[in-house]
Amino acid sequence: MNLKINFSAGISDEVGMRETVITVSSNPNDLLKCIEEQIGFPVRSKVGTRCMVLVNGRSIKKLIQEGATIQEGDSIMVVPYLSGG
């Protein structure tokens, strides 16, 4: 399926765009690989230290823990590691 992916704050500078559309499967374990392959951003080496991947506003880790799948219309966002505003 095709899903829109957004990049917030400093991640958008690193990636060089604020949003795009990528093709993903329903398996959340494949999402990071899909992002890397389709936009050329080494997200797997940055998750946990420099950025997070959100699916519908929650860390993708939560989705994996719950055994949930990615659905049509889900919102994907890559956000930098931040502590507060």
Next chain:
Amino acid sequence: MGEKIPGYGGYILEVDLSEGNINRQPLDEELIKEYIGGKGFASKILYDELPSGIEPLSSDNMILFANGPLTGTLAPTSARSVLSTKSPLTGIWLDSNCGGSFGPELKFAGIDLLKIKGKAKTPKYLLIEDSDITLIDADDIWGFDTFKTKEFLHQRHPGTKVACIGPSGEKMIPLACVQAEGRSYGRGGGGAVLGSKNLKAIVVKGNEGISVYDHNAFVNSCREAFGELMLSSDSNGSRPIYGTSCIYSFIQEAGVLPIQNFKGSAFPGMERINEHSLLENLYEGNRACFACPIICSKHSLVKGGKYKGVIGEGPEYENVWSFGPQCGNSNLGSILKAEYLCDYYGLDAISTGNVIGFLMECYEKKLIPETEIGFNASFGNDEAIIKLVQMISKKEGIGELLGKGVAKAAKEIKGGSEQFAMHVKGLELPAYDPRGAVGMGLAYATSDRGACHLRAYTVSSEILDSTARLDPLTAEYKAELVKIEQDWFSILDSIGICIFANFGLNQNQLTKLLHTLTGIKEFSSLVKLLTIGEKIYNLTRLFNCREGLKRDSDMLPYRLIEEESPHISARNNTVPLDEMLNEYYFIRGWNKEGIPTSEKINELGLKCHEFEN
């Protein structure tokens, strides 16, 4: 006086405006060991010296400005000082923290704690030039806005730093703040208290140094801390570029950004005010506080549209929210204009935006007729927002009621509006919807000054921290988290360091900075510091309990408890406050009414005879 205590200016300055007396006396070493500085000092002084039941805007109230030992030193982000008083907005404890350069200058004049009592017969300002301290007539500047006041006093007293009130403080509007060199002691109405005392400004210039206990160790600790902050993806990543609004999209995506007085989930054009838009369309340059490598503050210029040419500090994340999503407004220029007006008149921009959003909901629900307001005040009407800020600042029309704060406004408007008056204990909620991060609900409910995100900031662990495993939508572990953060943040507010340093440094690094500076053995370990933090937080709680607060005051607005979150990410959640509150009181050692038990009071070494039984 003999040799200075390392890390401290060495003096308490007491000014009695009624009598015109000025008394500069050495700082008590016992006070230092037990309460460190800043908020800690304020908690002890206000508890001991301010009787319960006094009227906040009477001459009986006292207002304090207090520094921490790290304020004005080489330590990164050491710009912070605290204003503390009994709040005219809430009637309870208030401490309000400010960066910039005013606190450090006060320290350079040798002052750790400034106590202002009484009321001057005519307008005055206080001039502090090291040990030369005078009260000067301020008739000629009464009525000036805060920018003009600062500029005038800088010209008259070159090289000084100025904290002052604007027309809103002079009119004793409970939302009035104190402006200090481009930053604010923002929340809770400290500006109104200064206005009630006829004190327009405090002008300070200091030339004294700060002694250091272990010079080499302290400099090394500072170097390490600077280095650590520069490695942090927070302090040296998005924050210096995007300012405090770096979290905007993240918070929105997580379902924690309140929209249209916490009832909406979206509004037209909301993407036009996100962090990308701010950077692209508004920011002109950076402003750093004293000794700060993070540089989160911006100055901005509106480059087009009907607000073209407006300039101002910020806007900060909180004020992008308060004049943006809270009011359903996506006009970036109007957001900067509203924040500029708050700085100009001297108003708290969080509370001002919150109460305008409240009015807009009242207007749309037809609880207030348009004739009473004078214009259409629907959500999203940017011109109405600007008019309302001006009316609040001048006590004009409906602005007089709104300036009393959302709690009092709802009581007067009635019609069920109390259910969506977004405040706790009279202080307006800031920019996080706790239905999407329920720990913030407990943080707001138990904050010692009313709804505040700076007493505990659980959203960091619940939402923002990629390594945390907390579920933001449940009560699990939230009581412990709020308690630990409240105690630790009391330390941050006492040592003189910005909360943003806490995001890049760990607690042991901050402890090391403090101990190598002061050499005081009571500050030598994190465990000892946390005990002091707990003592401070219990003392401010006891201050409030003495004013009559108990469990039924630790409440959240009806909307957060009974109405489901409109955000998809928050999955129809509400805040399970009772569940968290029971656990929180238990962990705190407070009884079921939320009052510290005599065992807890004795354990912490507090001398609060009213509560010992």
